[in-house]
Amino acid sequence: MMGEVEDYVKGKVDAYEIFYEKSEVMSVSLQGNNPDNVSEGISEGLGVRVVLGKKIGLASTLNLSRFKECCDTAIKIAKLNNPDHHFVKFQEKGKYSEVKENKELASFGFEEIKKYLEDLRSEVKDADKKTKIASANYTRALGECRIKNSEGVDVEWQTAFNSRYCELVQGKNALGFTDEAVVPLVPKKVAEEVKRFLLMRKKKKVGSGMMEVVMHPEAFADLLASSFHFAVDAENVFLKKSVFWDKVGQKVFDEKLSIVDDALLEGGVRSRKCDDEGAPSRKTVLVEHGKLKGFLYDSYYGHLESKGSTGNSMRSVASSPSIGPSNLIVGQGDRSTEEVLSSVKKGLYVKRMMGLHTVDSASGDFSLAVAEGQLLEKGEVKEGVKGTMIAGNLYELLKSVELGKERMYGGDGHYIPHVLTRMRVIGA
């Protein structure tokens, strides 16, 4: 297939790139104890980028038999596009480190999902008879990608991923949690979630003022995703929209903070041998002991800034590549999570916020409702809080932090410890 497309487009343009992606999704949702939606599907597509002089054209199709039309459209678009003077060339060939591909999910089907959901139900029941599952979903996605371009890149890889969502209810209380992995999920952590849910049923009000706040790795990951990702994206740096654009080499955070992007992390949810343009995966230091060290590049900005791609290009067949982190790893502190929590005399422990898409990604300003938080009193994690908001600026508050020793999976490829910082808390 790819060969045919290449043969067709080759002589007609100065440079080309063909991206193929196939994905197979299986998804089962529960409503209460009953299966609700059961679906299975497959989609296959082709994205073609061509260059004429400095003019780029992109076209895609989900109808593979019409690949010629897709190539012709890409050429037509390139012809009438304006030249892109920043474009240098497509990604060049590189050496790929082998990343262990997990095959377990390939044979994971409806029967396995059924078993999982049954186990989930009985785990919840065993943990507490009154707690019910409001809704749950299990999704398994398998993918196959291949990229071929005029710089000689020809690489293919497979992806496997599954995720679960579950929401527990009891009376007017609800608690949701998610999990994702590259290997089949097991419901074993559910008992812990139920325990936390029961503790949090009692709700208290907090006062207002500057307070010490310990962020659970999931909450910290959410905050990083809503602004730090923007700040280390080479495009935003180039356009001077990032708060970091002129800060390389400077101290930007507490010296306890180190952050790296590592697509080669063993067993990492976002680990892969190359990115979506075929650039080899690598480890990129972003922040080291509080000092800003570098940014994330795709091939466009990597070439433009003569830095080379860091392997952080992401795309679908229908879109131009954009920049995004792979596995984002925050270095550990030297005190245990328990020690960090118990150091707080009066404060908040936050696991989930509401309204994350309202964070100002450019400035890092946020003002969010606490969807799931608990009081911290004299070093103890206590009742849940209600009607509470937290507000601040991500870049200001990361200038002084304490970090826990244990690193956890915070979702979306983040591997991070608990973090203690100070921010404004507004109680009802």
Next chain:
Amino acid sequence: MHAVLEYALEKGVGYAEVKSVAGERTTIEVLDREVKELSSNTSQLFSVRVLYKGGEGIAFSSKKEGKDLVEKALAAARSFRKGVKLPVLKAFQKKIKTKCEVHPKDISLEEKKKDVLRLDVRDNFKRVNSCRMLYTESVKNVLFENSEGTSVEWDDVVSGIMVQAFAKEGIKSENFYDVDRGHKGYEILEGAREKMQETMRMAEALLSAKHPIGGVFPVVADQRLGGVFAHEAVGHGCEADLVLQNNSLLKNKIGKKIGADGLTLIDDGTREGVYGWVPVDDEGVEGQKTVLIDCGVLKSFLHSRETAAKMNAVPTGNGRAESLAYPAIPRMRCTYINEGDASFEEMLSGVKEGYYLKGTTGGEVNPATGEFLFNAQYGFKVEKGDLAEMVKAVSLQGSILKILPQIVLFGKDLKFSHGTCGKNGQGVPVSDGAPHMLLEKAQVGGQG
């Protein structure tokens, strides 16, 4: 399509529906006077949904593999029995065509590119250092046919323009954006230049705005913020799947008074052309206007066919899906609060110390607890009935049943805006609207 349906019936299914969506999408993105993306995507997706001995299965594919899809949907239905029933509906045949003043196909891509490039009017705005425009158009043919005899064909066009401006002064930087979308044609670009000018003016104005001081205050909300309020605070809690999951605070509230006398809230699928127009939903149910709250009393929930069957209700035409790759679940369409008769001045005059909040960058709700949060784009402090300094990054939070009775005044200036609503990983087009409203007490968050 008909052959696929017949094949499914031969296999003994109780109900089957077959859908196909074929479309072409064009994207023009301009960043700082350079074309950042010019692309064309054609897509096609086919899906089959079957009910078989109480089990339900959906299969979809980008390949036209009719019989295979029936087999896959059947396999899914056999794996999970759930006792599903769907209400029997009267069959109908319908052909719908989205009205366009100018069909996007009649304008060349070259011309479109030039028109989008022309929207960058930053010369009059010295502190604007970057701006972005995103034009999208999608021309689709949607086919639906089910075993009850209903068949629908919709020739649809959806157009959209997003404008965003970044302003910078010293170390301060701010951005502002505006969006227009709808089931309409190229006429979407009319007035886009003015929209861009206003967006640039706002980005510059925000440079001198202050962070508000958080606390509990009276708040006047503009139409956009009021619309998000209608959607987040009430609409989600009325979605019948959440009610069935014991996941909505409004569960046992039908017939009960939950808001002020002046509060009437509607979810309407029949507003032709607006984003969130649903003449026929994704399960083949005809669009309608559903009154959710009438003079403060909760009247109805929003149903898919399945939730209607479970709750012994009539489907309301709210079964919607992001694409054929997703199941249809209860979703809002155009959700709005009806007008009252208060003037804006009347609302302000009652506020000794509070805020007038405008626009929105979005919101979220937990329907089970009723807690919500939404952000205004900006606003003004109100001191003794007068507008004072400008504020930014303001959020409102509260819980549904407490805040509804707090809305005491409704203006006579209903306006609509549009957005994408996310639920269970699916985004669907929606609109929302409200008049200006006065909330006696609301919790405002800010860093000041």
